[in-house]
Structure formats: C-alpha cells, structure tokens
Amino acid sequence: MSDDGHEHHGHAKVPSRQRRRFPGISSRAYEHPADRSALVALRKLSGFDTVFKALSGLLPERSLRLLFLSDSVRVSDQQFAHLNDMLRDACYILDLEKVPPMYVNQDPQPNAMCIGLDEPVIVVTTGLVELLDEEEMRAVVGHEVGHALSGHSVYRTVLLFLTSLAVRVAWIPLGNLAVMAIVTALREWFRKSELSADRAGLLVGQDLRASMRGLMKIAGGNHLHEMNVDAFLAQAEEYEAGGDLRDSVLKILNVLPRSHPFTTVRAAELKKWSESRDYQRIMDGHYPRRSEDKDTSVSDSFRESASHYATHVKTSKDPLMKLVTDLAGGAGDLGGRFRRGFAGFAGSSESAGQAGSAGTTTKDRPADQPPADRPPTDRPSDED
Numbered sequence: 001m002s003d004d005g006h007e008h009h010g011h012a013k014v015p016s017r018q019r020r021r022f023p024g025i026s027s028r029a030y031e032h033p034a035d036r037s038a039l040v041a042l043r044k045l046s047g048f049d050t051v052f053k054a055l056s057g058l059l060p061e062r063s064l065r066l067l068f069l070s071d072s073v074r075v076s077d078q079q080f081a082h083l084n085d086m087l088r089d090a091c092y093i094l095d096l097e098k099v100p101p102m103y104v105n106q107d108p109q110p111n112a113m114c115i116g117l118d119e120p121v122i123v124v125t126t127g128l129v130e131l132l133d134e135e136e137m138r139a140v141v142g143h144e145v146g147h148a149l150s151g152h153s154v155y156r157t158v159l160l161f162l163t164s165l166a167v168r169v170a171w172i173p174l175g176n177l178a179v180m181a182i183v184t185a186l187r188e189w190f191r192k193s194e195l196s197a198d199r200a201g202l203l204v205g206q207d208l209r210a211s212m213r214g215l216m217k218i219a220g221g222n223h224l225h226e227m228n229v230d231a232f233l234a235q236a237e238e239y240e241a242g243g244d245l246r247d248s249v250l251k252i253l254n255v256l257p258r259s260h261p262f263t264t265v266r267a268a269e270l271k272k273w274s275e276s277r278d279y280q281r282i283m284d285g286h287y288p289r290r291s292e293d294k295d296t297s298v299s300d301s302f303r304e305s306a307s308h309y310a311t312h313v314k315t316s317k318d319p320l321m322k323l324v325t326d327l328a329g330g331a332g333d334l335g336g337r338f339r340r341g342f343a344g345f346a347g348s349s350e351s352a353g354q355a356g357s358a359g360t361t362t363k364d365r366p367a368d369q370p371p372a373d374r375p376p377t378d379r380p381s382d383e384d
Helices: 033-044 048-058 061-071 081-093 126-131 134-150 152-168 175-205 208-220 229-241 245-255 263-274 277-283 290-295 298-315 319-329 334-341 343-359
Strands: 102-105 112-115 121-125
Touching: 033 175, 061 102, 061 121, 081 102, 081 134, 081 175, 102 126, 112 134, 112 152, 121 126, 121 134, 126 134, 134 152, 134 175, 134 208, 152 175, 175 208, 175 263, 175 277, 208 229, 208 263, 229 263, 263 277
Parallel strands: 102 121
Antiparallel strands: 112 121
C-alpha cells in the first residue's frame, strides 16, 4: 500500500506495492518550466481574457457531464474496479482530496483527457485501457490526476470548444483568424502541460520503465516483443540532433497542429527529469507545498522559465538552436551557414524553375495558352 496502507481522505483499496506519498504537494513541484511560461504567454495574448471569461459562462459543462454519464461507463467499485483503485491511489499519493469522476468511453483510439471548468472529469478510451498493462495504466491515471491538480482541465475544455468553433466560423472573413490565433497559443501551452503531467504520472507510478513502455505503446502499438525502450529513446536523440536548418523548420511545422508533443520527445524529457536532482528531492520529501503557493513570487517563476529556455538553447543539438546560440555568441559567417542550411530549399526552387523554362518555350506553347496543370505533390497528413 502507499505508505502505511491506511485509508486517508476517503481513499481506500490502494494497491499492495509500496509507494511514497507526497502530502500537500504543490503542482509547482512537477510542473515543467515551459508549461508555466507558455501559460503566462497565453494569458498575455490579446483578447484571451475576454474570450475566456465569455466562454466560462457559455460552455455547456452540465451538458458535457450528462453526455458522459449517459453514453460512457463511470468508473466505480462496480465498474472497472481496477481503474477505480488506481484513481483513488493516484489521488492519495498526490494528496488530491476530492477524487474526480472518471469515465471509460468506447473509442479504439488510445486517448485520455481531463476536462471541466468547475470540476475536472477524467475520460479514458477503451483503446487505451486495452493497450496498456496495469503499471503503464497507473502512470496514465497519475498523468490525468496531475492535470487535475494543476488546474489544466479548464484550459483544455476551452481548447476543445475553440477548436470546434474554428471549423464552424471558417467561412467568416477574418473570424477564423482570430479564433485560430488563440487556438494555436492554447495548443502550444497544452503541449507543454503534457510534459508536466508526464512527471505527475511518474510520481504516482514510481516506475520509469512502465512510463516509458506506455509512451512506446502509444507510438507503436501492443508489440513490446518487437520494441526496445533504449532504441526508442535513441530515436528522440536522432530526432533532436539530425538534419539541418530545413529539418528544424519542418519540426516546427509538424508539431503546430498537434495537441501533444511527439512520444519520443516526451519519453526523453521524462527520463531526463527522472535523473535530475529536482526529482530526487521530491522523492526524498523535499518539495513545494500548496500552503506556500500564495507566497510564491511570480518573478521567480519567470526567472526559472527563462533559465530553462536559456539552458535548453545552449545544450540543444537542434541545428536551429545551435544557430541561435551562435548568434548570441557573435560567431562569424552566420549568413553563409544560414544559406547552406536552406540550400536544399533554394536548390529545389531553382531546379523547378530551370525545368519549367527548359521544358516549355514560347515556340512550344502559344502566349495565350495557360501551362498544363502540375501533378499534386504528396503532403503529410495533419492528423494527430
């Protein structure tokens, strides 16, 4: 059982394996610095406060709860009892006194979310329940409880509503641009918040390999005999360091429409944190308490976030980050490096132009005849 195994704050039936508990822990203990800084940037976005206040009164939260109640299975002692045990144990370990309701929704796509404005609601899909083993699922439940403790469910709910709204107002001139600006900022924050929640999942499960396996399964399915955690982490290393400036730009474009970071990146970030002094101090019982949150200095949080970004840029192996570091250091021949980095794009454009001028002349085609349609190029899907 967690600690002494006794009931506490109404939590019963905690599992038999010994786990540390963190009484009064503040979400500041595990929040990724990028999560906090992205949320600050989001709140400073022009018009966000107005939209947020308006939506807080308009969002049909009661309807949402009734929908899950009527068309999903609510986790309890009678239904999905093993998930109910995990949920109560996660709340016990992170000292979240009010256990949020949890539902299992029929959907083959592995997914989980924590939504709600007044109170958080956790939803997991059948695809996820069937994919993960007990310890992997425990990390996921801890992940969602971490979202609840951090108050992420409010902004997640707004993001879901605005994403749907953006589709409905796409035909209105400029209307979609205003909505999409906020949606893009929300997605940027939410991707960072997932890194925080992954850390909460590790604090609950206290099994790094299980957390790694869960992320690996989300990426590659239930084929553990065909996969290897170390090789999976090596993919993250290759993803970060490989390529040139063109690849750096493509990485940014690929991640923009996503609500979650790439799984290899999440795995690498979580492993790095598990080996840090910050994680060890939490496990030793030294962590910020919720009772101290009101005395927390906002400027200190800003400095911590800025320090994190500075360290990330300096240590990153990404070509674009290296260029930024060199710019800050005043390195020479940056113009030449920039041109060489994007030489592939320029070369492709020049080749296309030469091919077009060589393949069709004014003699071959009358001046008033339009050029033939070019075959469409393959583009990657924008789906998550």
